[in-house]
Amino acid sequence: MAAEGQEKLWETKKYDDVRIYSDEEIWNYTDEELANYKCKHDIPLLEELEEGPWPSFVSDIKQEALHRHKLPPDKLMIPADVCDDLLGQVELSYVEKETHWKHGGIVGVFGYGGGVIGRYSDQQEKFPSIWAFHTLRVNQPASKFYKTDYLRALCDIWEYRGSGLTNMHGSTGDTVLLGTHTEQLEPIFFDLTHDLGVDLGGSGSNLRTPSCCVGKARCEFACYDTQDICYELTMYYQDELHRPAFPYKFKFKFDGCPNCCVASIARADMSYIGTWKDDIRIDQEAVRAYVAGELKPNAGAFGDRDWGPFDIQKEVIDLCPAQCMEWDGKELKINNKECVRCMHCINVMPRALRIGTDTGCSILFGAKAPILEGAQMSLLAIPFIRVEKPYDNIKAIVERVWDWWMEEGKNRERLGELIQRKSIQEFIKVLGVPAIPQMVKEPRSNPYIFWKEDEVPGGWERDIKEFRKRHPR
């Protein structure tokens, strides 16, 4: 995510403008040297992990360890053997079945309450090079589109000032830089913001780095421009992203359609899922072509096995969760009023079926992982809203929700937990939306209905004297 004013930096900037290492320094070891590389510490348990058929993080870290040992010392700002010490400490944890990382701290960059996660070793004498091994979260570009020039420059900075190890990407979506020392944090932040034009992401009790699916950039199912709103809300809520004042974390995730490629429904406190109001567009010719076997179902995604001829009845009509489709051998009919936007029919026959043209998104709230009360999926609260610049309608909802959560939320209470504690009824009152059947999670188990006075015709104000005239003691 480019810093404001630097959105087009990489249209003209090249890797050579900011590179630190020469080609010879980057390609500085042979396959033979790598195969014979011996880590500074004995790591038999970790080396066992390299023997399976899968790619191994141990092999990756060894590769970086060898590479660092062969770089000139004046081109490394933290010790060359950080990767060796890291492997040594992980091996120790495998033996003892205990972590040796101390968690959290006051480290960070000036003025920011997030983006840096403090990590310290509690075995600093054994593994001195990783006495500190802080993580940095870097705000990824929308939909994770990169230029190779940018990635090379990022890797150079990280090899120079950090361990060279990255996690592309963390589950939040950020580019995660794993392991550096405290004194390198400010210089890295300077390099990221000035040379690369990117900012740190969110961590702690902040708005976390918003993330979005590939959206209209490549996907015909996108019902709104996920990248644009992701960028807009990231920039608009910079203060919430960097200066923590929430009860706990808060996540926005933007899915262009109900296929939910960034899994917003399972992970975001506020999930934006693209949808449409009108009918699914049907090309009857193309439907017949699918049935005749002229077009491959699922765009050929399952073509590696012979599943037999395509059976529209069995593979589409009977699987519709709303049972709102009908095929008479010539024509496909959809009762759109009953469609629940499962996307199955559109995914199977993308040439024949397309999303409607009256598009926007549904907003759902409160998904979270299992800490309190178990994991939960988002609650549909706004069935349809327009998603158009400058997104003022959406910002108004965001702020209403934040005001309520900041007022009522307990320390470390996610929005979903607050909704559970205070009730959906209370939450939709805050949003100012009416209750709808889709909000009902399960048949009610509580037999009592508590009416509010304004919901009862005539209210319940009584004149006690009038009452006593009719009902003497």
Add this chain to the structure above:
Amino acid sequence: MASIDEIKKVIVDFATNTKKTKFYFKDMEKAVQKVIPDAKPREIKKAATALVNEGTLVYFSTGSSTMYGLKGRGISLETEETGKAD
């Protein structure tokens, strides 16, 4: 409406005198609203941010949640890095 300086003063008093050396934003908010009932969360956040920028308060982050503390009280960068406070 309270000025930012008044809110900052209440925050510093709270950070100095509270038993805990690290506290959540919510705890600080409650302490401010006890003295200045009409102080809004956003004003308190602005005051706390100003105190962080001045170097009076520090953030303490576990990675998942964030707390505030008075600089020099309780854990410091030095004790954190050497592990001597443990």
